[in-house]
Amino acid sequence: MRRTSVEFEFHDPAFASVVAEDARLVKVANTDAHEGPVYMPSEDALYFTTVPRPSRTARNGSPMVAIKRLALDGERFPLTSGREAIVRSRANGANGMALGHDGRLVVCEQGTTTTAARISALDTGTGHTESIVSGWGALPFNSPNDVVVNRDGTIWFTDPSYGHLQGFKSAPVVGDRVYRYDPHTDSLSWVIDDFDKPNGLAFSPCGSVLYVGDSGANHEPGTFDPARPHHVRAFDVTPGGGLAGGRLFAVIDPGFPDGIKVDAEGRVYSSSFDGVQVFSPEGHQLGTIHLPGAVNFTFGGTDRNVLFITADTAVWAAVLNVQGA
Numbered sequence: 001m002r003r004t005s006v007e008f009e010f011h012d013p014a015f016a017s018v019v020a021e022d023a024r025l026v027k028v029a030n031t032d033a034h035e036g037p038v039y040m041p042s043e044d045a046l047y048f049t050t051v052p053r054p055s056r057t058a059r060n061g062s063p064m065v066a067i068k069r070l071a072l073d074g075e076r077f078p079l080t081s082g083r084e085a086i087v088r089s090r091a092n093g094a095n096g097m098a099l100g101h102d103g104r105l106v107v108c109e110q111g112t113t114t115t116a117a118r119i120s121a122l123d124t125g126t127g128h129t130e131s132i133v134s135g136w137g138a139l140p141f142n143s144p145n146d147v148v149v150n151r152d153g154t155i156w157f158t159d160p161s162y163g164h165l166q167g168f169k170s171a172p173v174v175g176d177r178v179y180r181y182d183p184h185t186d187s188l189s190w191v192i193d194d195f196d197k198p199n200g201l202a203f204s205p206c207g208s209v210l211y212v213g214d215s216g217a218n219h220e221p222g223t224f225d226p227a228r229p230h231h232v233r234a235f236d237v238t239p240g241g242g243l244a245g246g247r248l249f250a251v252i253d254p255g256f257p258d259g260i261k262v263d264a265e266g267r268v269y270s271s272s273f274d275g276v277q278v279f280s281p282e283g284h285q286l287g288t289i290h291l292p293g294a295v296n297f298t299f300g301g302t303d304r305n306v307l308f309i310t311a312d313t314a315v316w317a318a319v320l321n322v323q324g325a
Helices: 013-017
Strands: 008-010 024-030 033-040 045-050 067-071 084-088 094-099 105-109 118-122 129-133 147-149 155-159 177-182 187-192 198-203 209-214 231-237 243-251 260-262 268-272 275-279 285-290 296-300 306-310 314-319
Touching (some): 094 155, 105 147, 243 268, 260 296
Parallel strands (some): 033 296
Antiparallel strands (some): 008 285, 045 067, 067 084, 094 105, 147 155, 198 209, 209 231, 231 243, 268 275, 275 285, 306 314
Protein backbone atom coordinates (compact mmCIF):
# COMPACT_ATOMS: atom_id res chain seq x y z
CA MET A 1 0.00 0.00 0.00
CA ARG A 2 1.30 3.44 -0.87
CA ARG A 3 1.56 6.37 1.52
CA THR A 4 1.04 9.99 0.55
CA SER A 5 3.15 11.11 3.51
CA VAL A 6 4.02 10.12 7.04
CA GLU A 7 0.64 11.59 8.11
CA PHE A 8 -1.63 9.55 5.81
CA GLU A 9 -1.25 5.79 5.48
CA PHE A 10 -3.15 3.85 2.82
CA HIS A 11 -4.58 0.43 3.65
CA ASP A 12 -6.78 0.49 0.55
CA PRO A 13 -6.59 2.54 -2.66
CA ALA A 14 -10.10 3.80 -1.86
CA PHE A 15 -8.51 5.98 0.84
CA ALA A 16 -7.69 8.36 -2.02
CA SER A 17 -11.33 9.46 -1.85
CA VAL A 18 -10.60 10.77 1.64
CA VAL A 19 -7.12 12.24 1.22
CA ALA A 20 -6.52 14.01 -2.07
CA GLU A 21 -3.02 15.03 -3.19
CA ASP A 22 -3.32 18.32 -1.32
CA ALA A 23 -4.48 16.77 1.96
CA ARG A 24 -2.58 18.09 4.97
CA LEU A 25 -2.33 17.62 8.69
CA VAL A 26 -1.36 20.77 10.56
CA LYS A 27 -1.36 22.01 14.14
CA VAL A 28 -4.04 24.64 14.73
CA ALA A 29 -3.07 25.78 18.23
CA ASN A 30 -1.24 24.63 21.34
CA THR A 31 -3.88 24.24 24.04
CA ASP A 32 -5.19 21.73 26.57
CA ALA A 33 -7.91 20.36 24.32
CA HIS A 34 -9.07 16.97 25.55
CA GLU A 35 -12.63 16.02 24.57
CA GLY A 36 -15.96 17.04 23.14
CA PRO A 37 -14.90 19.07 20.09
CA VAL A 38 -17.85 20.80 18.42
CA TYR A 39 -17.64 23.12 15.43
CA MET A 40 -20.05 26.07 15.48
CA PRO A 41 -20.69 27.08 11.84
CA SER A 42 -22.29 30.42 12.64
CA GLU A 43 -19.16 31.51 14.54
CA ASP A 44 -16.38 29.63 12.73
CA ALA A 45 -15.32 28.51 16.19
CA LEU A 46 -14.39 25.26 17.88
CA TYR A 47 -15.60 24.37 21.37
CA PHE A 48 -13.98 21.65 23.48
CA THR A 49 -13.43 20.45 27.05
CA THR A 50 -10.04 20.71 28.71
CA VAL A 51 -7.77 18.05 30.16
CA PRO A 52 -9.00 17.14 33.68
CA ARG A 53 -6.66 18.69 36.25
CA PRO A 54 -6.39 18.04 39.98
CA SER A 55 -7.77 20.87 42.07
CA ARG A 56 -6.36 21.83 45.47
CA THR A 57 -9.78 23.09 46.52
CA ALA A 58 -11.83 20.13 45.31
CA ARG A 59 -12.70 17.34 47.70
CA ASN A 60 -11.28 13.85 47.21
CA GLY A 61 -9.33 14.84 44.10
CA SER A 62 -12.28 15.68 41.84
CA PRO A 63 -10.77 16.88 38.55
CA MET A 64 -11.33 20.41 37.25
CA VAL A 65 -12.53 20.72 33.67
CA ALA A 66 -13.38 23.84 31.66
CA ILE A 67 -15.20 24.38 28.37
CA LYS A 68 -13.23 26.55 25.94
CA ARG A 69 -13.86 28.32 22.65
CA LEU A 70 -11.23 28.67 19.93
CA ALA A 71 -11.96 31.35 17.31
CA LEU A 72 -10.86 29.99 13.94
CA ASP A 73 -9.79 31.78 10.77
CA GLY A 74 -11.08 29.66 7.93
CA GLU A 75 -8.43 27.15 6.87
CA ARG A 76 -5.51 29.38 7.85
CA PHE A 77 -3.42 27.34 10.27
CA PRO A 78 -1.66 27.67 12.67
CA LEU A 79 -3.59 30.36 14.47
CA THR A 80 -2.13 33.43 16.10
CA SER A 81 -2.33 33.66 19.90
CA GLY A 82 -5.18 35.28 21.76
CA ARG A 83 -8.02 33.42 20.01
CA GLU A 84 -8.95 31.21 22.96
CA ALA A 85 -11.53 31.97 25.65
CA ILE A 86 -13.06 30.13 28.61
CA VAL A 87 -16.82 29.68 28.26
CA ARG A 88 -17.37 27.80 31.52
CA SER A 89 -14.51 27.50 33.99
CA ARG A 90 -16.03 24.89 36.31
CA ALA A 91 -17.88 22.52 34.02
CA ASN A 92 -18.68 19.64 36.42
CA GLY A 93 -16.29 17.17 34.79
CA ALA A 94 -17.57 17.88 31.27
CA ASN A 95 -16.44 15.40 28.63
CA GLY A 96 -18.26 14.76 25.33
CA MET A 97 -20.38 17.45 23.68
CA ALA A 98 -22.64 17.84 20.65
CA LEU A 99 -24.47 20.65 18.90
CA GLY A 100 -28.16 20.68 19.75
CA HIS A 101 -30.87 21.56 17.28
CA ASP A 102 -31.49 24.82 19.18
CA GLY A 103 -27.87 25.96 18.80
CA ARG A 104 -26.86 25.18 22.36
CA LEU A 105 -24.12 22.72 23.31
CA VAL A 106 -25.34 19.41 24.70
CA VAL A 107 -22.80 18.47 27.36
CA CYS A 108 -21.94 15.22 29.14
CA GLU A 109 -21.21 16.28 32.73
CA GLN A 110 -19.51 13.38 34.50
CA GLY A 111 -20.00 15.00 37.88
CA THR A 112 -17.61 15.00 40.81
CA THR A 113 -17.47 13.60 44.33
CA THR A 114 -19.94 16.29 45.43
CA THR A 115 -22.01 17.08 42.31
CA ALA A 116 -24.24 14.78 40.29
CA ALA A 117 -23.68 13.74 36.71
CA ARG A 118 -26.12 14.95 34.07
CA ILE A 119 -26.70 15.84 30.44
CA SER A 120 -26.99 19.61 30.19
CA ALA A 121 -27.51 22.34 27.60
CA LEU A 122 -25.08 25.27 27.52
CA ASP A 123 -25.86 28.62 25.91
CA THR A 124 -22.44 29.64 24.63
CA GLY A 125 -23.46 33.29 24.42
CA THR A 126 -24.62 33.72 28.00
CA GLY A 127 -22.88 30.81 29.71
CA HIS A 128 -26.24 29.69 31.15
CA THR A 129 -26.66 25.96 31.68
CA GLU A 130 -29.86 23.97 31.95
CA SER A 131 -30.29 20.34 32.96
CA ILE A 132 -31.72 18.08 30.24
CA VAL A 133 -31.70 14.80 32.16
CA SER A 134 -29.97 14.00 35.45
CA GLY A 135 -30.47 10.33 36.18
CA TRP A 136 -32.21 7.04 35.52
CA GLY A 137 -35.31 7.70 37.58
CA ALA A 138 -34.11 8.30 41.12
CA LEU A 139 -30.77 6.64 40.41
CA PRO A 140 -27.72 8.72 39.46
CA PHE A 141 -25.82 8.31 36.22
CA ASN A 142 -22.27 6.95 36.36
CA SER A 143 -20.19 9.42 34.33
CA PRO A 144 -21.72 10.31 30.94
CA ASN A 145 -18.98 10.16 28.35
CA ASP A 146 -20.12 11.04 24.83
CA VAL A 147 -23.30 12.31 23.22
CA VAL A 148 -24.83 12.68 19.77
CA VAL A 149 -28.06 14.30 18.57
CA ASN A 150 -29.98 12.41 15.89
CA ARG A 151 -31.86 14.02 13.00
CA ASP A 152 -35.16 13.74 14.89
CA GLY A 153 -33.77 15.68 17.86
CA THR A 154 -33.37 12.69 20.18
CA ILE A 155 -30.24 12.73 22.34
CA TRP A 156 -28.19 9.54 22.65
CA PHE A 157 -25.32 9.18 25.13
CA THR A 158 -23.02 6.65 26.74
CA ASP A 159 -22.64 6.28 30.50
CA PRO A 160 -19.64 4.13 31.46
CA SER A 161 -18.39 3.89 35.04
CA TYR A 162 -15.03 5.52 34.32
CA GLY A 163 -15.63 8.15 37.00
CA HIS A 164 -15.59 5.45 39.68
CA LEU A 165 -12.58 3.69 38.14
CA GLN A 166 -10.71 7.00 38.07
CA GLY A 167 -11.55 7.75 41.67
CA PHE A 168 -13.82 10.78 41.46
CA LYS A 169 -17.26 9.11 41.56
CA SER A 170 -18.97 6.69 43.92
CA ALA A 171 -19.53 3.04 43.01
CA PRO A 172 -22.10 2.71 40.20
CA VAL A 173 -25.69 1.83 40.98
CA VAL A 174 -26.77 1.40 37.35
CA GLY A 175 -25.11 -0.51 34.52
CA ASP A 176 -22.76 0.83 31.86
CA ARG A 177 -25.40 1.73 29.28
CA VAL A 178 -26.28 3.64 26.13
CA TYR A 179 -29.30 5.91 26.67
CA ARG A 180 -31.80 7.68 24.43
CA TYR A 181 -33.57 10.83 25.58
CA ASP A 182 -36.57 12.16 23.65
CA PRO A 183 -37.08 15.88 24.37
CA HIS A 184 -40.49 15.81 22.67
CA THR A 185 -41.91 13.43 25.27
CA ASP A 186 -39.38 14.12 28.06
CA SER A 187 -38.69 10.39 28.23
CA LEU A 188 -35.45 8.52 28.87
CA SER A 189 -34.78 4.90 27.95
CA TRP A 190 -31.70 2.75 27.88
CA VAL A 191 -31.19 1.04 24.54
CA ILE A 192 -28.26 -1.30 25.17
CA ASP A 193 -26.47 -2.49 28.31
CA ASP A 194 -24.10 -5.28 27.27
CA PHE A 195 -21.01 -3.13 26.72
CA ASP A 196 -17.97 -3.29 28.97
CA LYS A 197 -17.30 0.46 28.67
CA PRO A 198 -19.49 2.22 26.03
CA ASN A 199 -17.65 5.29 24.81
CA GLY A 200 -17.86 7.26 21.53
CA LEU A 201 -20.90 7.05 19.31
CA ALA A 202 -22.09 8.39 15.95
CA PHE A 203 -24.98 7.99 13.53
CA SER A 204 -24.78 7.11 9.86
CA PRO A 205 -25.66 10.05 7.57
CA CYS A 206 -29.33 9.03 7.36
CA GLY A 207 -29.55 8.23 11.07
CA SER A 208 -30.54 4.60 10.54
CA VAL A 209 -27.35 3.06 11.96
CA LEU A 210 -25.73 3.83 15.31
CA TYR A 211 -22.02 3.09 15.82
CA VAL A 212 -20.83 2.66 19.42
CA GLY A 213 -17.27 2.12 20.58
CA ASP A 214 -16.42 -0.22 23.47
CA SER A 215 -13.21 0.90 25.21
CA GLY A 216 -13.27 -1.76 27.90
CA ALA A 217 -9.60 -2.56 27.20
CA ASN A 218 -8.87 0.76 28.90
CA HIS A 219 -10.33 -0.26 32.23
CA GLU A 220 -8.16 0.75 35.15
CA PRO A 221 -6.42 4.13 34.72
CA GLY A 222 -3.27 3.88 32.64
CA THR A 223 -3.76 0.26 31.63
CA PHE A 224 -4.55 -1.57 28.43
CA ASP A 225 -5.88 -5.12 28.46
CA PRO A 226 -6.27 -6.53 24.92
CA ALA A 227 -8.47 -9.32 26.28
CA ARG A 228 -11.15 -6.72 26.99
CA PRO A 229 -13.18 -5.05 24.21
CA HIS A 230 -11.51 -2.53 21.91
CA HIS A 231 -13.95 -2.47 19.04
CA VAL A 232 -16.84 -0.62 17.39
CA ARG A 233 -20.28 -2.18 17.08
CA ALA A 234 -23.06 -1.17 14.68
CA PHE A 235 -26.81 -1.26 15.35
CA ASP A 236 -29.89 -0.64 13.24
CA VAL A 237 -32.15 2.06 14.68
CA THR A 238 -35.74 0.82 14.78
CA PRO A 239 -38.77 3.03 14.00
CA GLY A 240 -39.62 3.08 17.69
CA GLY A 241 -36.21 4.39 18.69
CA GLY A 242 -34.66 1.11 19.81
CA LEU A 243 -31.66 -0.79 18.51
CA ALA A 244 -31.59 -4.08 16.61
CA GLY A 245 -29.18 -6.22 14.61
CA GLY A 246 -26.12 -5.51 16.71
CA ARG A 247 -22.90 -6.65 15.02
CA LEU A 248 -19.16 -6.18 15.24
CA PHE A 249 -18.15 -3.38 12.89
CA ALA A 250 -14.39 -3.09 13.41
CA VAL A 251 -11.68 -4.00 15.91
CA ILE A 252 -9.45 -1.03 16.73
CA ASP A 253 -5.78 -1.95 16.76
CA PRO A 254 -3.59 -0.55 18.17
CA GLY A 255 -5.54 0.86 21.07
CA PHE A 256 -9.27 1.31 21.55
CA PRO A 257 -12.05 3.52 20.17
CA ASP A 258 -12.72 6.83 21.89
CA GLY A 259 -13.94 9.46 19.44
CA ILE A 260 -16.14 8.28 16.55
CA LYS A 261 -17.47 10.32 13.63
CA VAL A 262 -19.02 9.61 10.21
CA ASP A 263 -18.56 11.47 6.94
CA ALA A 264 -21.21 12.27 4.32
CA GLU A 265 -20.47 9.04 2.41
CA GLY A 266 -20.90 6.87 5.48
CA ARG A 267 -17.23 6.20 6.23
CA VAL A 268 -16.51 5.75 9.93
CA TYR A 269 -13.61 7.46 11.75
CA SER A 270 -12.31 6.14 15.09
CA SER A 271 -9.48 7.24 17.34
CA SER A 272 -6.75 4.73 18.11
CA PHE A 273 -3.25 4.69 19.58
CA ASP A 274 -1.78 5.66 16.21
CA GLY A 275 -4.25 8.43 15.35
CA VAL A 276 -7.55 8.30 13.47
CA GLN A 277 -8.48 5.11 11.63
CA VAL A 278 -10.90 5.37 8.70
CA PHE A 279 -13.27 2.56 7.69
CA SER A 280 -15.64 1.94 4.81
CA PRO A 281 -19.35 1.62 5.67
CA GLU A 282 -18.78 -2.15 5.52
CA GLY A 283 -16.09 -2.03 8.23
CA HIS A 284 -12.99 -2.37 6.03
CA GLN A 285 -10.07 -0.18 7.10
CA LEU A 286 -9.17 2.24 4.33
CA GLY A 287 -6.37 4.17 5.97
CA THR A 288 -4.99 5.98 8.99
CA ILE A 289 -4.40 9.64 9.79
CA HIS A 290 -1.29 9.30 11.91
CA LEU A 291 -1.46 11.44 15.04
CA PRO A 292 -0.52 9.56 18.22
CA GLY A 293 -2.34 11.10 21.16
CA ALA A 294 -5.53 11.84 19.20
CA VAL A 295 -8.49 11.72 21.58
CA ASN A 296 -11.55 13.00 19.74
CA PHE A 297 -12.45 14.96 16.63
CA THR A 298 -15.20 16.65 14.66
CA PHE A 299 -15.79 17.81 11.12
CA GLY A 300 -15.93 21.56 10.57
CA GLY A 301 -14.83 24.46 8.43
CA THR A 302 -16.79 26.37 5.83
CA ASP A 303 -16.93 23.33 3.55
CA ARG A 304 -17.16 20.79 6.41
CA ASN A 305 -14.00 19.14 5.07
CA VAL A 306 -11.69 19.81 8.02
CA LEU A 307 -11.34 17.17 10.72
CA PHE A 308 -10.46 19.04 13.93
CA ILE A 309 -8.66 16.69 16.31
CA THR A 310 -8.11 17.21 20.04
CA ALA A 311 -4.89 15.67 21.36
CA ASP A 312 -4.61 16.95 24.96
CA THR A 313 -1.77 19.39 24.24
CA ALA A 314 -3.04 20.83 20.94
CA VAL A 315 -5.80 21.03 18.38
CA TRP A 316 -4.87 19.67 14.93
CA ALA A 317 -6.63 19.94 11.58
CA ALA A 318 -6.69 17.32 8.84
CA VAL A 319 -7.84 19.04 5.65
CA LEU A 320 -9.51 16.27 3.64
CA ASN A 321 -11.37 15.57 0.42
CA VAL A 322 -14.63 14.64 2.18
CA GLN A 323 -17.37 16.36 4.13
CA GLY A 324 -18.72 15.50 7.54
CA ALA A 325 -22.14 13.90 7.70
